[in-house]
Amino acid sequence: MPNPERLPAPPPLGDPAALHQTEITRTYPCRACGGQLVFDPTSGRLRCPSCGSMMDVAGGSGQILKHDLHQATQAIRAAAALPAGLEREVVCQACGGKTAFTGTLTATRCPYCATPIQRDDLKDAPSRLPIDGVLPFRVDEKAARERIEKWINSRWFAPKEFKTYREIGSFESVYLAYFNFDADTSARYSGRRGEDYQVQVGHGENRRTETRTNWYPVSGHVNRNFRDVPAWANNGLHEGRVQQLEPWPLHEAVPYSPEYVAGHLGRTYDLDADETFGARVRTGMERQIDDTIRRDIGGDRQEISHRDISWHSIAFAHLLLPVWLLTVTYQGKPIQVLMNGVTGEVQGERPWSKIKLALLITAIVIVVGLLVWFFARE
Numbered sequence: 001m002p003n004p005e006r007l008p009a010p011p012p013l014g015d016p017a018a019l020h021q022t023e024i025t026r027t028y029p030c031r032a033c034g035g036q037l038v039f040d041p042t043s044g045r046l047r048c049p050s051c052g053s054m055m056d057v058a059g060g061s062g063q064i065l066k067h068d069l070h071q072a073t074q075a076i077r078a079a080a081a082l083p084a085g086l087e088r089e090v091v092c093q094a095c096g097g098k099t100a101f102t103g104t105l106t107a108t109r110c111p112y113c114a115t116p117i118q119r120d121d122l123k124d125a126p127s128r129l130p131i132d133g134v135l136p137f138r139v140d141e142k143a144a145r146e147r148i149e150k151w152i153n154s155r156w157f158a159p160k161e162f163k164t165y166r167e168i169g170s171f172e173s174v175y176l177a178y179f180n181f182d183a184d185t186s187a188r189y190s191g192r193r194g195e196d197y198q199v200q201v202g203h204g205e206n207r208r209t210e211t212r213t214n215w216y217p218v219s220g221h222v223n224r225n226f227r228d229v230p231a232w233a234n235n236g237l238h239e240g241r242v243q244q245l246e247p248w249p250l251h252e253a254v255p256y257s258p259e260y261v262a263g264h265l266g267r268t269y270d271l272d273a274d275e276t277f278g279a280r281v282r283t284g285m286e287r288q289i290d291d292t293i294r295r296d297i298g299g300d301r302q303e304i305s306h307r308d309i310s311w312h313s314i315a316f317a318h319l320l321l322p323v324w325l326l327t328v329t330y331q332g333k334p335i336q337v338l339m340n341g342v343t344g345e346v347q348g349e350r351p352w353s354k355i356k357l358a359l360l361i362t363a364i365v366i367v368v369g370l371l372v373w374f375f376a377r378e
Contacts (some may be wrong), residue, residue, distance in 0.1 A: 025090050026118045028262045031055075036115050038263025041137035041322075041341070046259055057259045064133035064255055066182060066315040073274040076127050092117060104234065107175070107266030116263045129273060131256040132317040133180075135248060137173060137264065137341040144324040144339055145171070151337065151346040170327045173341065175261055175320035176242075177233040177269035179276045180250060183226040183285060184312040189293045190219040194301030213301060224285075224292045230321070231280040233269035237325075237336060239280075244347040245340040248321055252342070256320070266320065273316045 028037035028046060035050030039057070046055040089100050092110040107118045139147070148171075194213040201210050228250050232242045254260075271279060289309060294302040322341025326348070327334055337348030 025093070026120060026258065027093060027115055028259070036263070038116060039137065039260050041140045044136060046262060057257055062255050064253060064317050064319075066132075066180075066317045067129075067273075069181075069273055069277060069314040069316055072129060072316070073272070076129060076272065088119070090117065090119065104177070104268045104270055105265070106268050107261045107264065109263075118258055118261060118266070120258075128268065129318050131268075131320060133253040134175065134256050134260045134320040135250065135253045135322060135342060136260045137322040139324065139339070139341050139344050141171075141173065141324075143344070144173075144341070147344050147346055148324065148326055148337055148339055151348070170325075172265050172325050172327075173263075174265035174267065174323055174325055176237075176323050177267055178230050178248075178319045178321050179233050179269070179273045179316045180253075180319050181226065181229045181231065181277060181281055182313075182315045183229075184223075185225070185285070185289060185309055186221065186223045186312065187289050187293060187307050187309045188219075188221050189296075189304055189307040190217070191293075191297060191302065191304040191306070192216065193218045193297045193299035194303070196300040215303075216299075218297050220293075220296050222289070222292045222296050224289045226285055226288075229281060229285070230319070231276045233271045233273075233276045234267055235270045237338065238349065241336075241338055241347040241349070245323065245338060245343075245345050247343075248340070249342055250319075253319055261320070264322075269318070273318070277314065277316070 029035070030037050030048035030051065030053055032053040033048060033051040035048045037046040037048050037053075037055060039045075040047035040054075043054065044057070046057060047053070092115055105119075107116070109116055192215045194215050196211050196213050198209050198211055200207060202208050230246065230248055230250065232239065269276070286309065290304060290307070293304055293307060297304075324339040324341055326337040326339075328337075329335070335349055337346065339346045
C-alpha cells in the first residue's frame with residue numbers, strides 16, 4: 001500500500017483528471033462520452049478523439065520560478081540517495097490491464113486500451129526535483145509526419161526500408177526533461193595582448209612583408225551573466241542531435257500542469273540539475289567567459305595564462321520540452337529522427353543504402369570509362 005502521506009491531492013475544481021489513489025496515477029476521462037482526453041497541440045486544449053469534445057487546460061498561466069542550484073541539490077540528496085520505485089507496474093483503471101513504467105518514464109498509454117496514464121509518485125517523490133514548467137506541443141501528429149517525411153525523402157541514397165518507416169517504425173510524441181539555467185559569474189585573469197605590425201624584409205625579388213607581434217602583459221576582471229540556458233537531462237538519445245533542435249522558444253513555456261502531457265509520453269530526468277550543469281552546461285559557459293576575457297584584453301591577439309571564475313549564483317527551472325521521435329530499426333540498428341515539437345526543426349541520423357551507393361559508383365565508373373574512350377579516339 002502506498003504511504004497515505006504521498007497520495008495525490010484531490011484535483012482542483014474544473015480539473016478533468018481522475019486520480020487513482022491505489023495506483024498513484026491519473027487519467028483523463030471525457031465527461032461527455034467516457035473516452036479519454038488528450039492534449040491537442042493545434043487548439044492548445046484537451047480533446048476527446050472519440051466525440052470531439054474540448055476542455056480548457058486548467059492553470060497554465062503565471063511565472064515560472066527558478067531555484068537556487070546549491071540549495072535544491074542539498075535538499076533532494078538529503079531526502080534520499082536514490083528515488084524509490086523507478087520500476088513499477090500499475091493496473092489500468094479503464095480496462096484492468098497491467099502497464100509497466102520503466103526507467104524515467106512518467107506518462108504513457110495502456111498497451112491494451114490506449115488509455116493515457118500518468119504516474120504521480122515518481123515525479124512527486126521528495127527525492128525528485130518538481131517540474132516547474134512545460135513548453136506545450138504546437139505541432140500536431142499530421143504536421144509532424146509531413147515534416148519528417150519531407151526530411152527523410154530529401155536524404156539521397158537512403159534505403160527503401162527507411163523511407164517506408166510507417167510500416168516498420170515507432171513514431172511518438174514525448175516530453176523530455178530539461179533544466180533551464182541562469183548564472184551570474186565574475187572572473188579575474190592574467191595573460192598577454194598582442195599587437196601586430198608589418199615589416200619589409202629581404203631584397204629585390206625576395207622582398208616581402210611579414211607580420212610580427214608585440215606582446216604586452218595584461219590582467220583584469222570581467223563579469224558575465226547567463227540567462228535561460230537550456231540543457232537536456234535525459235539519456236538514450238544522441239546528445240548532439242538533441243542540441244541541434246535548439247533554439248527553444250522558452251518564453252512560451254508555462255507553469256506545469258499535467259494536462260499538457262495527457263496522451264503523450266513523458267520522462268523525468270536521468271541527470272539531476274547539479275549533474276546536468278556539470279556535464280552539459282558548465283564547460284560551454286566557461287568558453288563564453290573566455291570569449292569575454294579575450295574581448296576585454298583587446299588587441300590583435302590574446303593569450304590567457306590564468307583565470308579564476310567565481311560563480312555567484314546558479315539558478316534553474318525544471319522544464320518539459322516537446323519532441324516528436326521516430327525510431328526505425330534498420331539491419332538490427334535503431335535509427336532515430338527527432339523533431340522540435342514547437343518549431344518543427346528536424347534532426348536525425350540516416351542509414352546509407354549499400355545497393356544505391358554501389359549503383360552510383362558503377363554509374364560513375366561507366367561514365368568515366370566512356371569519357372576516356374571518347375577522348376582516346378580524338
